[in-house]
Amino acid sequence: MISKLISRGSDNKKYFAAALAATMIPLSSCHTLPPQDRPQERPPKAISQAQAPSAETVKLYLQHCSSCHRDDRSGLTGPALIPETIGKFDEARIARTIAEGIAATQMPSFGNLLSPEQIRSMAAYLKSPTASDPVWTEADVKNSRSLAALSLAGKPRPGVDPWNLFFVVSHGDHGLSIMDGRNYRVLKHLRMRPGIHGGIKYSLDGRRAYALTRDGWLTSIDVYGMKVIGEIRVAINSRNLAVSEDGRFILVGNLLPASLALLDARDLSLVSYVPTKSKISAVYTAFGRASFVVAYRDLAKITEYSTDLSSSRETPLGAPFEDFMFDPSYRYAVGTSRSSGQAEVADIESQRVVARFPLEGLPHLGSGIAFKEGDKTFLALPNMKIGQISVIETGTWTVVKKIPTSGPAFFCERTKIRTRSSPTRFSARRKTKSTSSARNASNWSKHSYPPLEKPRLIRSLPKTADLPL
Template sequence: MHKRALSKGIFALSFPLAAMMGTAHAAAPEMSAEEMDRASAIYFQRCAGCHGTLRKGATGPGLLPEDTQEMGQRRLESIISLGTEGGMNNFDGILDEEEITLISKYIQQTPEEPPEMSLADIRDTWEIVVPQDQWPDEPQHDLNWENFMVTILRDRGAMGIIDGDTKELVTEAETGYAVHVAKSSSDGRFWYVQGRDGRLSKIDLWMDPPQVTAEVFIGIDARDVAVSHYGEWADKYVIGGGYWPPHFVIADAHTMEPLKVVSTRGYNTEGEYVHEARVAALYDTPHAPTFLVNVKETGQVWQVDYSDIDNLRMDQIASAEYLHDGFFDSTGRYFMIAANFSHKMAFIDTVERKLVSMLNTGEIPHPGPGANWIDPECGPVAGTTHLGEGLVTFWGTDPENNPDHAWEICGTVETDGPGLFLRSHPDSPHVWIDQSMHPEADVNQWVMVMDKETRELTPIHVADRPREHDAVALHFEYDKSGTEVWVSIWARGRGHQDDGAIVIYDDKTMEEIGRVENLNTPTGKFNVYNRLKKYERG
């Protein structure tokens, strides 16, 4: 997965992947160099996001040898195979028995620290695929590109561009592995995607077919991206955040040339130094020329002013560990971020650049792109799902007109299992909720739809796949009209990755009205028009 990065000069010493990720421990099971290399690749793909590059833990527990060796091989294999109801996937349908045995041995070894990356290293990976003088002045096709669904094909390492009008796949743009999210330019034409392998790519939707115009590797493990949208700096900068090395990189949004790299290592809210302080989420703020850099392990939100990148002003706002996903309220002023291991939501006033409140929710909140709606009792509210339990918690978000409810729990709704995402639309009567983190198919293949007025839940069976396909229903996105809800079937089972699909529902009737079949591991989807109109905030 790192071959391209390696070939472009990041690791001048040709650091082998096995050596980069771990080495044998005296009391650990014996592993050959080939087995270590295979296991380190599996760990990167499936485990590092929750347990950390150095295996010190974050959303998931630490996996250091002093703990894993005590648990023993058989127990480790059982946990990895079956998952837990506390939010860990079952991997018996994703990994075969040999791979489960391999990764169980691997996490009993002593981890080693991967190499660092300098700005020069990052620049060595920069590539212009289509020069700017070859970009079209108008769309080269007659498709309704504002209703495109820019769709993550996770294990395929590509973005599927799907026509929202015809429900047909337009193309697959080659990007990095396991893209987490996509963010657009201020006009919606260009889309920036960050792969887990550090590959930051820029896609032009006006080309026929849409394709990548430039890319750069900002790290060897990465997660998020944001684009400057404010004032005279609109579409001037793009920022990518690294899990490893723990840093952020600001690049020219037109050419993707890397301009600045800033380390995020520092002290957490208890005053303890954190070496692996990863960038969890990145956002542009609507009311100031700033990026929000959420530093996972330190529990700090950095509000980084990009009006002068040679003299960066960074307000470091302490909240709680471990920061993960977040979203804005309907006004775009208040940013709401899950400090999921503290079981809290933190609320940041991006105008005043300070923390305004924190709220205890349920076990391990995870709002994904979040949802805002109007509650009949509390007025404007926002909500989150949870990785640790089947619960949706929602709170007031209007301190000006509804101060008694602001940053306080308005209500909770119990679902059948933990989930990753919920979503709504200003014109919708519903909030759609997934249960994708439950280990059983009779829960994770279903979603819940909540009535905003009554708070009643309606279950819908989406991922109608055999158990061996290990397919879960997750992530919601509305089309341009705001009347259709698109839900992913992420088929993860061995040999069934191409059996993924997107199921399309009429939002009012909750009846299926269409499908896009034969997609490879589809997860997140981003409608150009809705994201441009900032419906992710409302």
């Protein structure tokens, strides 16, 4: 996973990848919920006799694993070991990890301590559901916060352009490498919490970077000082985060417990913790509207909240949005529900669905782009199931072109600045172990390409997809 701050220098006059950041923005939510959205008491999970672990397996887990992963498997210094976080791995891979460990991490090998049968039983136990959902309360969130420093470095390192850096996440050693964008030299390698996903986000001034793990750990990084300055665990399983338009707040949407956590972007202190009735699909910032927008996995609506969380309004949908993006005006949210075969366009100003159009396969709207041709605006949407890019005209909300690709693609990016007389060019990238996004901090007046929204492009943050790794 790679994220970049693009230089303001002349090297970037021709090439850039800021279209994602310009068209898709993070969303958020509030500290008060109407009665129908408040969480209800959940009954204990029913576990069949076949799923129930043996007493010996549980004893082995408590003996060897609980000090890092907690007794309830919700994670501590190590990641949560529950179906919500490791369900995508088969038992053979989990067993191999137990036996061999993970190099350059605190995960040791247990091949010499446990028999092959014990390792297989442990892998099956970790894949099984817990008797009840692990608990992570508001008090737990507050108690997990730690700060290394409140003040930031006064200036960047000598010879380093802080606006021309790559932030490269390496899942093999749970590291984050900060690289010089000019010569690709690693300037600093930071040891991070396991499972960073969703892309690195940045403060508006580029001074802080924020990384979120699937286990709910949010880490703040001083870009100038190239060091971790604070962290907090907001949930057991998190979806993504958004930074408010004014840079004051961070909103994190969570899957387990289903909740929203609002934090002070400066010191990661908890401002508000909101249990929700549904797991969160996404939280995004609606730039130019001073608001956050929240989508839910199990509720057919999106909610727009003011940045200060003092007011909210809902837009009903035909089906829950599992993935969506904004048009350049941030008035229209285009979303899909998995396997529905169509997309819906929600007008968050009038609070209603204004259009629907067919969209087959598994489109990844969160990694699409917007571009202009003449006086028309289009969206280019990659597809993770079939080899094509769907081009949508926003004026009519119709599919005007299906561009074949060599295979399923994970995201689109703009590859060149076009002139007024040349066509827009973009490329599709296949899903790999790394993704890239960028924020263009250069002076747009230098370019011949007319921006969609000049003030918003300059202030927008990188929007990267939630890549399941």
